[in-house]
Amino acid sequence: MTIVNFLIGIGIALFGFVLQTSIGGINRKIVGRMQKRHGPRWYQEFLDIFKLLSKRAVSHGWIFDFGVIMALGGIVGTAMFMPLTKDILAFTNNGVNYDNFFIFVYLLAVGMLGMAMSASGSGNPWASIGVMRALTTMLAYEVPFLIVVLTIINYSGQSSLTGIMEFQQMAGNNWFLIAMPLGGIVGFICLMGMLGKKPFETYIAPAEIASGPMVEYGGKQLGMLFILHEISVFIEVSLFVHLFLGGAANIFEFLIKYFAVYTLANLISNVNGRFKIDQVVTFFYKWPLLMAVTQAVIVIYFGWVI
Amino acid sequence: MASIELLILFLVGAGLIAYLLTKVNTFLGSIFTIFAVMFVFVSLAAYGFNMNMDTVVNYLPGISFSQTYLGFYFAIIIVFVYLMVSFFHPYYLNEYKYKDSYNLLFLLSLAGILGAFYTDNFLNLFFFFELIIWTTMFLIPQGKSREAAVSYFGFSVAGSVAMLIGIFVIFQNNGNSFDIATGLAALNGTNAIFVFILFLIAAFAKLGSFPLHIWLPIAHGNAPHPFSPVLSGALVKLGAFIGVLALIRIAPATGLFVAMDLPIGQYVVALLGSASIVFGTLMAIKEDDAKKLLAYSSMSHGGYILVAFSILNGLAFAGGFYHILAHALASAGAFMAIAAVARATGTTKMKELGGMIHKMPITYLAYLVAIISMAGIPPMGGFISKWLIFQAVINKGMVFVGIAVFFGSVGSFLYVFRPLAALFLGQEFREYKGVKEAPILMLIPTFIIMGLNVYTGVFPAGILEFINKIIVELGYTGITVSTYAINGSNGILNPALISLVFAIGVAIAFVIFIVLKKSRKVDLMDTYTAANFVHDEHLLHYSVDFYAPLERLYEKQSSWMKKFYTALAEKVKELGKLGKYLFMSKNVATTLFWIVAIIIFLLWGEVL
Amino acid sequence: MKEMKLFLGPQHPGMHGNASVHMFVDGDIIKRSYLLPGMLHRGFEKQMERKLWVNNISLIPRVCVPEPDINEMSFATAAEKILKLEIPERAHWIRMIILEFARISAHLMAYGGLGGPTGNYTLMYHAHVDRNYILDIFEKITGARVYHQYIVIGGVRQDLPEGIEEDIHAFLNDLESRLVEYRDLGIDNASIIKRIKDTIMLPEEVVWELGVTGIGMRSAVGKEYDVRKVVPYARYDQVEFEVPTSNYSDARARLDIKIKEVQQSINIIRQCLEKMPEGPVRVKPGRGQSMRWTVPFGYAYAPIESSRGEFGYYMVSNGGTSPWRVGVRGASYPQGLLGIEKYLPGTRIDDAALWVDTMGICSPEIDR
Amino acid sequence: MTNSINNIEFVNELVAKTTKILKQEVIDNQQVAYEINTCDVHHLLSVLKTSGWKQLSYLSAVDWPEENKFEVVYILFNWEQPVYIQVRTKIDRENPVVDTITTVFPGAKYYEREAHEFFGIAFPGNPDYMKQLILEGWDDIPPLRKDFDPSAYSAKKFPSREYPQDYSVKDPENHTREKREARKVRGNALRTGGKKQ
């Protein structure tokens, strides 16, 4: 582990930010076209973020700032672990890759906790409601997703992302999206939940709770939350690509898969309304969980894999 | 060489001195208690790690000691929690009705704990258990609730009775010897299953695990504020100890699940542990009292420990033992933070509190660190143990246990956040304008526990190596640990690296934050209200029914267990009435008849 | 503290218009609530008393912003009732075209507004595209997009421009073909059905208690209680149209009726274009100088079916050059004030914005 | 719904049977107006409600300063027999009190509050009628009375004030005047079709 590894890690986080921000902008344009309009410039998201960073914000006390720092720190840290392809990876040592799956799940939660803390620290009830909804949504999507991942790890015997990637790329193995179709579908639905896309976008919901946790943020704190959001989307979509789409052998493959997954999620999002929060919970604990468990039983106890 | 016997005798003596001192001056007595516990902790820590304790018995007849890594591990954790909590005593005792005896009972229960973990004799074990139960039972009602003491005692007695019967079975089985090691080894066949079940009942009762959990929130919620950390961080672990005896040492040969390579008995315990996790999580999400909430969280974590010990391999055991430590630290930290808040404000109800962070920032940090560990998020100790347990569960392919384990892991995030949001964050209430940070003596343990929480999360290697010794002692192979990395069955974890990367991330974020324009500081009430004016900060504090939409989904189902136990209690009462009717009737002849009949039945029942 | 206080509006994305719903919330259930009106109060009724009859024509559209034409119509009809004025036949038909377009426009806006609370912004974007075409047609006919000042006392301000019929037909065909799409994106969308079905109920007894009219009433009562049918004004008795009703008034039923009414309005406009006679479109209303004409003493109430229900002007003239008193009966007055106070409690905050949206509450006509 | 003339006769009979009519007026074939005594209002409205006039369309007042009276107006409607009934009653302007009708029509609650706010009419029996609804911090006579002059109020409350010295940004580079001239010339050119005058 040398300083180079850490620099690569920071580079990956930065790359993730730039990638997702650009693709987010392109997606805004695509969605604009779908909505019969011109859409913004593709680099609009960059302009938004830098504008926010340039403004003079308000602060509601030290926890309001500290939470944002902790959140962004957690997310940047998580992104540093993310492999882009099976070779481009920051922390690797003599063939041992330190990109255990659970790091992503739990280090992401640090970001969530920081943001939740900071939002509640603003003393605004809307923000607290938004946090409550975000946490409840997390409770909903996390369990089916982890069950699918349990199946994958159990089947492949690997819990590092690069290991899972290599397992899928090995001759004779299919992508897990194909090998475990039910699990793949559940994974995608859960990805929509993670990204906060439309049927599950209960915690922003401007018309109900006035943009939820973000209600008191402006200026640099909001800018940092935007950066956080972009990077966390990068992490979540990359997770899906690596877990279900066989990862990537080179960076272009990664970009193509990434773009496809994100755009599909975004398009589905834009023709749907949003559920209520308890509907989100019941939804995830009905079909996706059932499908995930079925898939797990099929794979683990019967060993049937396509 | 520290003699375990002398330590116990010292504690008893110190208890008496503390009693006298407390009678004179509570502060003096409490300080003496701190030093007494500290002495025990230091001697235990100095000699215990390498099994250098003196186990020779000179003064106490009929009692014998031996030392094991397992016993020492539990003992040191519990003594440590006792030590930390004793720092709180000077500030709380004055509120209690029987403050004189508080320190005495406190030290006596510690003596019981030392004895229980160092004895090699079942009867002694039972004796020390009863000592713990009886002393703590008198400590709990200082919180002014009789119900709490009764339910705690009732469930503990149920556990003890189960254990006693188990001990008798072993006694009979092992050629009339109470020796633990040989007794457990000699068990086999039906007897083993019988003892397994009986010991598990004891373990479940002490651990507050799924079917026997009712006492936990009642006792925790009503216990004195400084005693709750002990109850949750230390005493509950007694159940884990018995659980280890039952699940690993006895491990009866029941049928095998081929798919998971696990005995049915163990699998059932794992499922019960899962139920405990899910149930504890759901109830904690619903709870309004911060201490009861944490009590339910103890129940859920007890479930994790059971799950870990019922998966029979070294990885899971490492997770389980590590979880005992991590949870003891985390729940002690959380309860202590709540206790500090309760001392300042006089309540632990979340709906009455808000904005304490502006008054008690260090307490807030202590709570934050504790809950991060409790929720299993890096870089705290809880992450390591949960990671190990997850590895074991995934490796075994236990899907249904997996649901519960993951549910509890995410759910813990939900419920630990509630006190954080309701007590510490949110609007600052005007009735707590004068509240100040906890005094320095209370901050010392707070800092220590904070530091240990982080230490266990960043450098687990040393502790895991010690745990490996326990696992080897139990007859399984330990896990591979290098200086920084932990090898799981299907992956490798480097906690120090994670923490470092997290620190780098925070540093980057901090740099971004600090180079940008400085924020304008505004008041908490100057907040977005859709352009309306609000003058009462209580109206802007969201703390009641926090997870209302989620709670509504299981509202109807949540009271089943309580109803069952209430019905059971009613039945017991009726039985008592029947007994009263039979024995306490005015007719002496009837009473005499029944007494004689029962004596005859007891004495010659087998003949008849 | 058991309750906390939340606000829907005035500065809230879920509130259309400048009004504020104060909600006392326990968990996520509203326990008490009331509307704080008056943020759009301009003193209209006082202003009208101080302006000439002619001046008032330019003032009144501003009473209700999303649907200004009903104000003009109501004002003109009320004055004509006092004047006992017969206006030219062609003017009636032109008025109907304008009114129905206004209804479509308001319905599209309200239906697109469903996109806000439920989050399906594509629906909103699509609905506003079509609404914008209507505004373009208005601009061609009247010269203004929003405030037309077209329906005046004594007829309409000017005749329809040349060739507008083709534009209207083209637009109507286009819109009609897209109604299916609106259903698919909105009320037939699986994710939105979850939000709007069997919630936000409006039972019949509540309708009578509050005095709700319009779609709310028809969706609950199941009878064709439409001012256009019951008390026909203009030439609504000479066109054929149906009044969609239902007996079960949840949010979905009301939105469904909105879409059906759009279809009926399309039919009405087509019939109008077909049956419209040639001739003058305006008569001089009163006696007096060119601008300072007077209206004789009298009282009149002129009800009009707006997109939200019965909308009416109560007018009193004392024979002067300006009205003596004009009272505006806003269509959303009952459900907006008393409805929110009595029947919003019990709903969840998730549904509050939808409640306000689907009940058809328009704050400017409450405040005036 | 058809026989509107019959409906009006029916209403006439009904009202005449119930109460004393001071003045009667047929506005068109689906609208009638009655002026009655204040004390009869409650009774008449109850009778009308039981006869099918279930909807209170409007409630307000008219100010008649010459007569020194307020005229309170209730408009009722029956969807089955479609006739609008205006019920009017005159009350003293100095001491404007009329009993609430919220017991008959609960929907009248806010109409009455508004009438109180704009005219100062008291509605005893309506619990909240005194609370302010639309106006906020009002400090003058009720605004819809005829003797209230909004223009004077506006001039008093929102006068045009002197701006501070350095308030407006005068940009020497920005030749506003020249630009305006140029725009005028351009406009003229457009109007005259490019011909110079």
Added chain:
Amino acid sequence: MLSTKFTPKTKLTKAEIDRKWWEVGDYFRRNSLWLLMYCTGCCAIELPPSMTSAYDMERLGMGPMATPRQADILLVSGYLSLKTLRRLIYTYEQMSEPKYVVALGSCPINGGIYHDSHAVINQLDQYVPVDVYVAGCMPNPESVLNGFVDLMEGIKNKTMNGWKRYHEHYEWYKENQKNSLGEVIVHDEFHQ
């Protein structure tokens, strides 16, 4: 040793550096203007067309935002009754700087059609500084968008500094607000 090839840069003063950064910030700010969704009056009815597909404000980088903290532009859409003005001032003071005020319609300029109403204020810029006026009753979406383009140019030319004016003449604004509104923050039964 100093290099001879490159002439050493003249040291910039702190004020100059600040100005340079400010210009960079201005580039981002004018290309990403977020509106506050506050429909104060009837001109709000022409905002949906300008925001949605027909005129698509988003291609200018503009979009609606939920709360004042996030927004850059306070859009005063039309007349302002006293009740609204109180809330408008409260909202304006909550916004993060730099903030701009765009006033739509003729009413904020001089009261417009309601110039003699008892409830509507006449000149908005006596209470809150206004950066751009868009005249018309009601202004078309074209003119609304034109107003925003003007605002962007103004930001580029550094003439849109109403928020600075508000700081400089704070007392004057406050006095006007107090004289006309009585109290800005209301205590009544609606706002316990």
